[in-house]
Amino acid sequence: xxxxxxxxxxxxxxxxxxxxxxxxxxxxxxxxxxxxxxxxxxxxxxxxxxxxxxxxxxxxxxxxxxxxxxxxxxxxxxxxxxxxxxxxxxxxxxxxxxxxxxxxxxxxxxx
Amino acid sequence: xxxxxxxxxxxxxxxxxxxxxxxxxxxxxxxxxxxxxxxxxxxxxxxxxxxxxxxxxxxxxxxxxxxxxxxxxxxxxxxxxxxxxxxxxxxxxxxxxxxxxxxxxxxxxxxxxxxxxx
Numbered sequence: 001x002x003x004x005x006x007x008x009x010x011x012x013x014x015x016x017x018x019x020x021x022x023x024x025x026x027x028x029x030x031x032x033x034x035x036x037x038x039x040x041x042x043x044x045x046x047x048x049x050x051x052x053x054x055x056x057x058x059x060x061x062x063x064x065x066x067x068x069x070x071x072x073x074x075x076x077x078x079x080x081x082x083x084x085x086x087x088x089x090x091x092x093x094x095x096x097x098x099x100x101x102x103x104x105x106x107x108x109x110x111x
Numbered sequence: 112x113x114x115x116x117x118x119x120x121x122x123x124x125x126x127x128x129x130x131x132x133x134x135x136x137x138x139x140x141x142x143x144x145x146x147x148x149x150x151x152x153x154x155x156x157x158x159x160x161x162x163x164x165x166x167x168x169x170x171x172x173x174x175x176x177x178x179x180x181x182x183x184x185x186x187x188x189x190x191x192x193x194x195x196x197x198x199x200x201x202x203x204x205x206x207x208x209x210x211x212x213x214x215x216x217x218x219x220x221x222x223x224x225x226x227x228x229x
Contacts, residue, residue, distance in 0.1 A: 030215025031214045041223060042115075044220070045217065045218075048211070088155075090218065092217070099218050
């Protein structure tokens with residue numbers, strides 16, 4: 001399996017609920033990033049967490065990083081219909097020269 | 112965050128013609144840019160890494176003579192799909208890499224180009 005795998009593949013929730021997505025990776029990293037992609041659009045950078053950080057917040061987003069388990073999670077609190085999108089994690093592995101993307105989690109927030 | 116501009120956002124062309132897609136980093140210099148292809152409901156497929164002033168590095172299975180990449184300046188990379196065919200129809204996305212210090216790099220993405228080959 002590849003670096004940066006998201007789980008679940010798809011998630012459907014009601015507006016106002018929280019959404020949690022997970023990402024696992026295999027090698028040592030410099031940082032891990034989360035992106036959002038709306039249908040037919042490019043990827044929007046949401047948040048970057050460095051390898052020496054364990055948790056980071058940005059508005060309704062909360063990202064955790066556990067380097068011992070090689071995993072990260074993205075929590076979106078009080079979700080809105082506008083949060084409906086695909087979410088990708090990407091790892092900047094040490095000496096890799098490029099970020100590696102997972103297959104993404106498709107989030108649907110029902111109004 | 113940094114801005115990457117990709118143009119055009121949508122192009123329709125006839126089979127056999129060539130199409131050029133531009134990717135510009137607007138507020139930072141990018142020695143490295145990347146070109147991806149994305150199929151419906153799929154993840155990004157890296158096609159090639161574009162390095163300023165040198166030849167692009169293509170991923171396995173990507174035809175370098177069909178997908179010509181030029182990275183002539185620190186803010187511009189272009190992808191030319193030569194002699195396009197219907198099977199080249201796809202969503203192409205570029206990204207530019209920015210160095211964020213001791214903790215590596217971050218990639219900023221363009222809005223993508225939808226190519227339809229008739």
